[in-house]
């Protein structure tokens with residue numbers, strides 16, 4: 187069965203709090219497991235969330251600040267300790283290659299897993315798999331930062347009444363889907379477009395073209411909202427977003443489920459982020475992330 191869900195491992199910016207671990211997000215997408223921005227403590231949060239090292243086959247780091255990457259050392263060693271049988275690919279800004287190497291080889295351990303380093307130097311496609319295309323877009327932060335987007339290819343959904351009208355049944359339905367035509371009937375005549383789903387991950391950035399491009403048409407957008415709107419100057423100075431800014435992006439992009447996260451420890455009441463997101467006119471599904479929360483990718487329409 188294909189599972190598509192976000193498992194939230196941590197939601198704090200800069201420093202962890204009693205209730206929030208440093209960042210960390212696992213996206214389960216059919217058989218794939220993508221770990222985004224493993225901050226300090228991610229290995230233990232995986233345990234608490236029921237995520238195994240075996241579940242991971244790709245790691246995506248937006249940038250090399252500690253709250254997004256200090257967990258690499260532990261997670262990489264755990265992948266090797268558990269002798270994960272499949273290869274694992276890591277994406278991260280190319281300018282941080284030295285940070286990645288330090289974290290990968292922070293202490294002694296026995297390497298058992300094929301970990302491919304796939305640094306990101308510019309906007310574009312990083313990988314094409316059976317389930318998605320993975321792209322990166324440059325963000326705007328004091329250190330080089332890239333956001334990520336998964337796009338499932340469009341498919342076709344068979345329409346039973348059209349099949350029946352053409353007298354196509356049983357195994358022939360599968361055949362026309364595979365072969366594109368059957369006995370003079372084309373696949374287009376008996377099916378409709380099934381739009382591929384999109385997931386976007388936007389972390390640590392001020393507003394910029396990349397934010398909008400990544401969010402466009404996303405079924406789920408996970409986006410930082412470090413600050414509340416009253417602190418918008420602070421957000422711009424430090425290369426971050428406010429709740430209202432993030433929600434306005436989601437509203438304009440037609441996002442279906444918005445997940446706000448990466449909260450500054452200066453705020454104690456998470457409901458204020460929700461209130462400001464709604465005040466910005468976002469009307470879709472909204473989650474104010476908490477550690478260990480699971481958020482399903484919205485069902486297809």
Ligand SMILES: [Zn+2]
Pocket residue numbers: 199200251253254390448
């Ligand atoms: Zn951060």
